[in-house]
Amino acid sequence: MRLFLDTANVEHIKHGVRLGVVSGVTTNPSLVSQEGKVNYKKLVQKICSVVPGPVSTEVISQDVAGMVAEARQIAKWANNVVVKIPAGLEGVEATHILASEGIQVNFTLCFSVNQALLAALAGAAYVSPFVGRLDDIGEDGMTLVKDIVQVFRQYPEIKTEVIAASIRHPQHCLIAALAGSHIATIPYKVLLQMAKHPMTDAGNARFLEDWRKVMGDVKNI
Numbered sequence: 362m363r364l365f366l367d368t369a370n371v372e373h374i375k376h377g378v379r380l381g382v383v384s385g386v387t388t389n390p391s392l393v394s395q396e397g398k399v400n401y402k403k404l405v406q407k408i409c410s411v412v413p414g415p416v417s418t419e420v421i422s423q424d425v426a427g428m429v430a431e432a433r434q435i436a437k438w439a440n441n442v443v444v445k446i447p448a449g450l451e452g453v454e455a456t457h458i459l460a461s462e463g464i465q466v467n468f469t470l471c472f473s474v475n476q477a478l479l480a481a482l483a484g485a486a487y488v489s490p491f492v493g494r495l496d497d498i499g500e501d502g503m504t505l506v507k508d509i510v511q512v513f514r515q516y517p518e519i520k521t522e523v524i525a526a527s528i529r530h531p532q533h534c535l536i537a538a539l540a541g542s543h544i545a546t547i548p549y550k551v552l553l554q555m556a557k558h559p560m561t562d563a564g565n566a567r568f569l570e571d572w573r574k575v576m577g578d579v580k581n582i
């Protein structure tokens with residue numbers, strides 16, 4: 362499973378790329394807004410220059426013509442830009458038009474297997490089931506990821522990749538990987554949490570303590 366960062370924060374993205382584990386980025390209007398009143402195009406272009414892989418960014422329009430017009434502009438901003446189109450009938454139609462023009466679409470705000478199937482049939486490059494937001498309303502978001510992966514696997518002609526989104530904690534990430542999700546897009550905080558384990562910290566402290574007792578501060582053997 363690949364990892365994308367779900368953020369518009371350039372410093373966090375640079376860190377993830379430096380670690381060698383982040384191969385893409387997803388943003389949305391809320392995440393971009395967290396960076397202040399920025400120049401949207403410049404921010405996305407900056408992110409695209411920092412990340413080696415796909416960078417998803419969302420349209421604001423809600424009607425088909427508006428989504429398509431916006432997406433066509435966004436698609437020109439960088440070679441690795443992917444346009445996020447919200448689920449719904451308008452989104453399906455817009456996705457079909459854009460995909461037929463060779464524009465990569467991330468079909469977002471997906472909350473059902475049927476929406477994911479429509480995304481795949483319309484030609485979306487990615488579909489983003491929102492796990493945490495389903496958990497928030499008392500459903501099991503990861504079941505949606507598992508079901509989409511299972512359905513897509515039965516039809517080799519489906520090339521749409523599943524991005525487990527709205528990830529809230531490392532356990533979500535683990536289950537997405539076990540489910541066979543192609544990608545999980547995770548908040549920076551979750552990336553940091555994934556590297557941590559109290560036993561690693563305790564073990565490391567013990568090793569250093571044992572070493573120093575005998576070797577002092579000598580580093581080279």
Ligand code: G3P
Pocket residue numbers: 367387388389392489491493494526527528546
């Ligand atoms: O990728 C989708 C994500 O940005 C939504 O996450 O935590 O706002 O539900 P959240």
